[in-house]
Amino acid sequence: MKTPSASILAPVGIIASAVLLSACGSMDKSPRFNPASVPESIRVPAGNQVAWETTGRGEITYECRDKANAPGQMEWFFVGPKADLMDRSGKKVGTYYGPPATWEALDGSKVTATQLAVAPSGEGNLPYQLVKANPAMGSGAMTGVTYIQRVALKGGVAPAMACTAGNKGQRQIVNYQADYIFWK
Template identity: 75%
Template sequence: MNNKKLLGLACTSLIAGCLLAPVAQAAMELPESVKVPDGHKVTLETVGKGEITYECRDKADAAGQTEWFFVGPKAVLSDRSGKQVGTYFGPPATWQAQDGSKVTGTQVAVAPSSAGNLPYQLVKANPAEGSGAMSGVTYIQRVALKGGVAPAAPCTSADKGKREVVSYQADYIFWAAK
């Protein structure tokens, strides 16, 4: 093989490695509880940017106490180049592609991320509705988190019913069986 071909193969391998590095890197650094089981492959990577609504409510298990309660998310899902490929909303947690296909899911696990950010999350997807980008998705991971935690504003009995919206960003990685 000549030097040009060897250089071409090396460059191709380097580019492929760089494109897969974010997934491989993220998968290696995640806590075990939120890793996708063996036998699955990444089918779609998105960046979700949006907001989460919280409401001040009575604590379910503590009479007379209040807390910020997660009401639901609303985010735009974009590919790595910034092009919108779908939306995320709830409840129930729903990821919908631009082609109309969508999935909901059941949370399998969460694990702490860094302070001030939502936790990592692993969701087992229900069968997709419609055919398209979400067809065959079996798991969804939430990683690379920025913000989204309950407001720092007080939540007292006088604040019950008050809603606060916080910004967040997260990568949603969609997996399917190999």
């Protein structure tokens, strides 16, 4: 059997490379997050651009406590979150923890924020949320972040078990997942 000569294979290789490059060049490079897909109340003001899309996977701790301003009543109190932030390829890029609610990139830059709005996101899920970022601490990925949206929620609500005087002080951990969209 005769093997093809290099002079025949070279043009074929060039054509194949060109086809592959043009296919890659036409791939949609837009963010996976669609800003119009969220309720109006948690939309980011015009003039801001999506800078970073992450998925937070972790847990939220609740504690059974006396209900504030309601003598004799008990409630599950939100103690704080602890989650890893992953980029769209699944690589860890930071953490989310609190209180206070803090988003920290692996480069050491971090932000805290003030809640502006929430909206229902479905039964059994934490609500959508929009926060206004405080100035970043340190320089890096969080520098210049203006807003953070919590979207694409799964779980995270207070435990279903009753919070009573009998289990006062007991802590429960609930798993959750949410996308955190950072705007600049």
